[in-house]
Amino acid sequence: MQWCKTGKQATIRALYYKMRITVTASRQLLECLNSAFLQASTLEQYADKVVQQHLMINAAWTIEQRAYFVTTLYNMVRFSRKLCWAIGRSDLMDSLSQLSVADVWNIWGAYTLLNEQSLPDFPEVSTLNLADVQSALSSAPQDVLLSMPSWLHERANDELGDIWPTVATALNQSAEHFIRVNSLKSDALSLTKSLAKEQIKAVPVDGLHNALKVEQMGYLFRTDAFQQGHFEMQDAGSQQLATLLDVQPGMKVVDACAGSGGKSLHIAALLENKGRVLSLDIHQHKLDTLKKRAKRAGSHVIETRLIQNSKTIKRQKEKFDRVLLDVPCSGTGILRRNPDAKWHLTEKNIENLVALQQDILQRYSQMCRVGGKLVYATCSILPSENACQVERFLANNPNWRLEKELSLMPGVSSAFDGFYGALLVKNDNS
Ligand SMILES: C[S@@+](CC[C@H](N)C(=O)[O-])C[C@H]1O[C@@H](n2cnc3c(N)ncnc32)[C@H](O)[C@@H]1O
Numbered sequence: 469m470q471w472c473k474t475g476k477q478a479t480i481r482a483l484y485y486k487m488r489i490t491v492t493a494s495r496q497l498l499e500c501l502n503s504a505f506l507q508a509s510t511l512e513q514y515a516d517k518v519v520q521q522h523l524m525i526n527a528a529w530t531i532e533q534r535a536y537f538v539t540t541l542y543n544m545v546r547f548s549r550k551l552c553w554a555i556g557r558s559d560l561m562d563s564l565s566q567l568s569v570a571d572v573w574n575i576w577g578a579y580t581l582l583n584e585q586s587l588p589d590f591p592e593v594s595t596l597n598l599a600d601v602q603s604a605l606s607s608a609p610q611d612v613l614l615s616m617p618s619w620l621h622e623r624a625n626d627e628l629g630d631i632w633p634t635v636a637t638a639l640n641q642s643a644e645h646f647i648r649v650n651s652l653k654s655d656a657l658s659l660t661k662s663l664a665k666e667q668i669k670a671v672p673v674d675g676l677h678n679a680l681k682v683e684q685m686g687y688l689f690r691t692d693a694f695q696q697g698h699f700e701m702q703d704a705g706s707q708q709l710a711t712l713l714d715v716q717p718g719m720k721v722v723d724a725c726a727g728s729g730g731k732s733l734h735i736a737a738l739l740e741n742k743g744r745v746l747s748l749d750i751h752q753h754k755l756d757t758l759k760k761r762a763k764r765a766g767s768h769v770i771e772t773r774l775i776q777n778s779k780t781i782k783r784q785k786e787k788f789d790r791v792l793l794d795v796p797c798s799g800t801g802i803l804r805r806n807p808d809a810k811w812h813l814t815e816k817n818i819e820n821l822v823a824l825q826q827d828i829l830q831r832y833s834q835m836c837r838v839g840g841k842l843v844y845a846t847c848s849i850l851p852s853e854n855a856c857q858v859e860r861f862l863a864n865n866p867n868w869r870l871e872k873e874l875s876l877m878p879g880v881s882s883a884f885d886g887f888y889g890a891l892l893v894k895n896d897n898s
Pocket residue numbers: 724725726727728729730731732748749750751754775794795796797828
């Protein structure tokens with residue numbers, strides 16, 4: 469375990485001193501970890517915000533300590549249902565806000581036992597042992613073992629059938645880190661070399677020539693390459709959606725649910741900064757972030773506009789060669805990155821999203837010219853948000869046809885996050 473690491477060459481005195489410091493630091497780290505878990509468990513704050521706060525307050529932590537904190541917190545959040553069952557507190561697994569500090573120590577203890585087979589000699593976890601934890605889990609139902617809310621487990625089982633346990637297991641892994649090389653400013657080889665000089669290891673991703681997997685993170689966002697806009701953090705699955713849109717330099721493209729612009733920036737790069745990208749969203753703060761990112765990336769063709777009412781869309785009728793609808797969705801495809809999202813989500817949320825997605829697809833598709841193309845995209849694994857939406861749209865709009873479909877299902881057809889994209893073509897105006 470990382471809090472027991474010691475220098476090989478140390479004298480006994482120095483070794484003792486070092487261990488004492490390390491153990492002191494570890495207790496402090498573990499206390500932070502457990503209080504961060506309690507904060508995230510009340511669901512008042514998203515886990516990534518909790519992480520940011522603690523990393524800022526504990527700026528003196530080493531890279532290893534930071535990594536331990538983030539990985540362990542995310543895993544405790546991810547597996548909280550299973551871990552509650554493992555410590556004999558299944559009564560609390562759906563009401564984590566009632567957890568006591570003692571419960572949280574036990575949850576951390578069960579997590580550590582399952583991963584490391586042993587625990588340090590801390591009084592808070594002295595009653596825990598691996599055999600009891602394993603024995604408790606041997607009687608757990610599948611939704612608990614997969615640590616999914618029971619309603620989501622049932623829904624995903626209904627919608628996906630046999631592949632769901634494999635998908636859920638893949639979604640429970642820690643997220644890997646990918647970057648997209650900004651081809652307006654750099655290329656994969658030059659970027660790899662420049663990152664290597666700052667002790668960051670990035671390797672190519674098969675079949676995606678501008679994607680790099682970051683195998684050794686270092687201080688990625690402090691690098692010159694990042695400050696100068698040579699890359700953006702973007703999952704390798706997500707990088708396949710702007711590509712699906714089939715843009716050519718000079719085209720007019722609208723990214724109608726642009727958010728903070730991950731895909732707008734990619735589209736601008738694919739356009740080689742020739743043409744136009746209109747980035748729309750209903751939230752100005754996201755568009756403000758997009759503007760800053762576009763400046764750093766040297767993406768000159770992007771214009772942002774707030775959607776104030778339905779007229780914003782109607783005024784753009786048939787003006788675009790390409791339309792990207794990266795619609796709001798359940799986010800069930802990106803649970804590796806946002807492990808607490810499943811605890812915030814409800815079945816009612818999904819029903820509301822399904823209605824909104826169909827409305828966006830129906831109304832915003834009007835912005836596409838005849839002969840133009842549209843990508844409907846989500847980061848969901850649920851067919852009700854994906855293929856079913858496209859089928860419904862095509863049934864109501866016979867002047868559109870489906871050209872291509874991309875279904876990235878973690879653990880089944882994708883090693884990346886879960887995404888869906890459908891490329892639709894507008895044949896005529898009938
Ligand atoms: C999946 S996110 C987009 C992510 C973004 N495309 C990216 O790559 O970073 C969906 C976005 O849709 C926006 N949104 C929600 N309702 C909308 C609506 N009615 N019209 C347009 N955008 C909407 C949200 O604010 C959110 O930014």
